Amino acid sequence: MEKKFADRDLACLTQLDEFLTSLEGEKGALIPVLQKAQDLFGYLPMEVLVYISRKIGVPISRVYGVVTFYSQFHLVPRGRNVIRSCQGTACHVRGASAVMREVRKCLELEGGAATTDNLRFTLESVACIGCCGLAPVMTVNGDTYGRLVPEKVGDILEQYR
Amino acid sequence: MSDITVPAVNLTIDGQKVSVPGNFTILEAAREIGVHIPHLCYHPDLSREGNCRVCVVELKGARSLVASCVYLVADGMEVHTNTPWVRETRKTVIELMLANHPEDCLFCVKNQRCELQALAAEVGVRQIRFRGEKRKAEKDTDNPAIVRDPEKCILCTRCVRVCSERQGLDVYTSTNRGFDSIVGPAFGLGLDKVACSFCGQCTSVCPTAALTEKDDTHEVWDALADPEKYVVVQTAPSVRVALGEEFGMKSGGIVTGRMVAALRRMGFDKVFDTDFAADMTIMEEGHELLHRIRTGGVLPMMTSCSPGWVNFVETLYPEILPHLSSAKSPQQMFGVTVKTYFAEREKIDPAKIVSVSIMPCTAKKWEARRPQFDDSGYRDVDIVITTRELARMIKQASIDFAALPEEDYDAPMGISTGGGQIFGATGGVMEAALRTAYEVHTGRKLDNVDFCEVRGLQGIKESQVDFGNGLILRVAVAHTLRNARKLVEKIRAGDADYHFIEIMACPGGCIAGGGQPYPIDNDVRAARMKSMYDIDVQKTYRKSHENPAIIELYDTWMGKPLGERAHHLLHTRFAPQERLK
Known part of the structure; x- marks a missing residue:
């Protein structure tokens, strides 16, 4: 049932332990601990959640409930580059769907997949980035790209390959 | 409150x-x-x-x-x-729930037992105004005890609360959010992959059919219809004080005789009593306790007849397994005895016997399927159905339950004592064990057989009994797994200064087990419990070792308690279970 930690994860685990020690005795520490763990591991693997559950005495079911409630937490590995494609009202009316389609085509994302097989890109849709004047918009990591048309998408993504 | x-x-x-x-x-x-x-x-x-x-x-x-x-x-x-505002809002709330609920009430196992259905009728829903996408989710049918159907879940979180507050297991949680919200175990795992005890308390509070017992009634009908099969049935102590509620009778009404009559009319070849096997359990467990005390064995000894409790220990506290009595539960003692002793005595080929048990419990379904329970050479117990399933079968057979005559169990495995009967209430196994262990240990007659300190709904009960010759037997009784955990922690800390501990997984014991008729609250528990002790008082024999059928079984066939044959047939061992916890 339970997976063992790989060697490369043990270093992350040591850092997580240090963080847990610094929080000792504090109530309501679950979310900061999950954020720290996700920073370290890149996502929240099952064995890390079980480890956290035991360490802080919160049932694994509740840990899982919190993780799945917040969109900031991820149960599967994420790509090194995160694309956020805005689907807010302004972007929507200015062709965000076509942009999104083009991104999926360029990255060869099939079906519902959001992460490329080589873990280079993860694509997410967001409700509003907050720069409707530039609609349609997407961000890659921290960089913002506005007034998009599908033809521009390929060149933008090329910079991150 | x-x-x-x-x-x-x-x-x-x-x-x-x-x-x-x-x-x-x-x-x-x-x-x-x-x-x-x-x-x-x-x-x-x-x-x-x-x-x-x-x-x-x-x-x-x-x-x-x-x-x-x-x-x-x-x-x-x-x-x-x-007011109009209240009535309209209430109705809209129900309509919105129904908008995301399957419309298969006619075929649903909860039909006429469903609180959502009853409310829809009560507030007068005549149409569903809201039509849209409905939640799609897989049923969990991977275990033999409980079926989870998330499409029928209305997110009331009663299961989350009962599992956490009563049992301390926290199997369920609210996962995801918005339209995708689902109540279930972590990682969408099946109940058999997480620390579920299969106690079934969640099925007893679920207002819809999102959580139900696994229905095994078809297997029973098939066995009854097969002329080649010899179908025997055992009924657990708690079934007779709850079954009547399914037929509109008052809580705790005693329907032993009518239940026996109904089972005969359904076609069972022999109608036997788990109470008989409970008397056997006391013989073995009582002697085991005295043996452990005399030989310096592991103490405190803990009962092992509640399968939810056994799952709990195997999953979460395997290190205390040596404390569990090796005696099988009454259900399993019955199963192995019916396909050996009874088969031999009546000259019936055990291969043709189908052994059915009626239990107040969902975890008993799991117990019967444990690989080690085939000591008779066959599956010791073939089919387990709950009290609720029995009620459905009686209805399917068009039996007018209230009009049935009172009939007696068949001999010999239908003969029992008050000691076997009270197994179904928290403290009952302890009391029955004390009645027998006292007389076996001291050789003196026990005048007052009522050990009232171990009765009642208090979470953890303690008592001591002077066995003479310097032995003061210290005992504790706990019900619900949350209370059980407190005693387990005491053992782990080395503070459990008891000889014997009884644990029942369900609140109140088997009388309010996960397979019993609902609704259940403390008034219902108290009424059923009172009936247990009423039956006890009316019995000719109240001490398990005085059961004439038990005496005959041991004298003519089984040998001595803890003897070679008993050791092989009536005792077992438990092993850690690997689950996500």
């Missing part, structure tokens, strides 16, 4: 004046004066959450309706439970 020392407040509900303690909710205050407020997520055994909004009422001066199950009363409050 409510403390009478809290100062009273005065309010009016629907124009009626009422004075209640200030920590009452509006719902509780209304109940005091006979005003019924429909509700759904509220359950008297559990914490209040105010999730479902069915119980909304109008409060003078408030901008919006309030949920009466969580809203506390206050002085001068003016509550209206039956």
Whole structure:
């Protein structure tokens, strides 16, 4: 049932332990601990959640409930580059769907997949980035790209390959 | 629930004046004066959450309706439970639930037992105004005890609360959010992959068919219809004090004779009693306890007849397994004995025997399928059905239950004592064991067989009994797994200064097991429990070792308790279970 930690994860685990020690005795520490763990591991693997559950005495079911409630937490590995494609009202009316389609085509994302097989890109849709004047918009990591048309998408993504 | 020392407040509900303690909710205050407020997520055994909004009422001066199950009363409050606004809102709430609920009520196992269905009728839903996408989710049918159908879940979280508050297992949680919300185990795993004890308390509080017992009635009908099969049935002690409720009788009504008559009419070849096997369990467990005390064995010894409790220990505390009595549960002792002793005695080929048991329990289904329970050379217990399933079968057979005559169990495995009978109430196994262990140990007759200190609904009970010759037997009794865990932690800390501990997984013991008729609250538990002791008092024999059929079994066939044959057939061992915890 339970997976063992790989060697490369043990270093992350040591850092997580240090963080847990610094929080000792504090109530309501679950979310900061999950954020720290996700920073370290890149996502929240099952064995890390079980480890956290035991360490802080919160049932694994509740840990899982919190993780799945917040969109900031991820149960599967994420790509090194995160694309956020805005689907807010302004972007929507200015062709965000076509942009999104083009991104999926360029990255060869099939079906519902959001992460490329080589873990280079993860694509997410967001409700509003907050720069409707530039609609349609997407961000890659921290960089913002506005007034998009599908033809521009390929060149933008090329910079991150 | 409510403390009478809290100062009273005065309010009016629907124009009626009422004075209640200030920590009452509006719902509780209304109940005091006979005003019924429909509700759904509220359950008297559990914490209040105010999730479902069915119980909304109008409060003078408030901008919006309030949920009466969580809203506390206050002085001068003016509550209206039956205004157009309230009625319309209540109905809309139910309609919205139904909009995301399958419409298969006619074929649903909960048909006519479903609280959502009853509410829809009560508030007068005649159509579903809202049509849209419905939640799609896989059924969990991977275990032999409980079926989870998330499409029928209305997110009331009663299962989350009962599993956490009563059992301390926290199997369930609310996962995801918005339209994708699902109540279930972590990582979407099956119940057999997480620390579920299969106690079935979740099935007993679920208002819909999102959580139900696995239905095994078809297997029983098939066996009964097969002329080649010899079908025997055993009925657990608690079934007879609850089954009547399924036929509109009062809580705790004793229907032993009618139940036996119904089983005969359904076609069982022999109608036997788990009480008989409970007497065997006392013979073995009582002698095991005395043996452990005399030889310096592992103490405290703990009972092992509650399969939810056994799953709990195997999953979460394998290091205390040596404390568990090796004696099999009554169900399994019965199963192995019917296919050996009874088969030999009656010259029946055990391969043709189908052994059915009627249990107040969902975990018994799991227990019967444990690989080690084939010591008879066959599956010791073939099919386990719950009290609720038996009630459905009696209805399917068109038997007029109330009109049945009272009939007696068949001999020899239908003969039992009061000791076997009280197994179904928390403290009952302890009391029965004390009755026998005292006489076996001291050789003296026990005059007062009533050990009242171990009876009742208190979470953890303690007592001591002077066995003479310097042996003061110290015992403890716990029910619910949350209370059980407290005693386990005491053992781990080396503070459990007891000889013997009885644990029942369900609140109140088997009388309120996960396979019993619902609804259940403490009044129902108390009524069923009282009937257990009423039956005990009326029995000719009240000590398990005085059961003439048990004496004959040991004298002519089994040998001595803990003897070679008993060791092989009536004892078992337990092993750790690997699950996500």
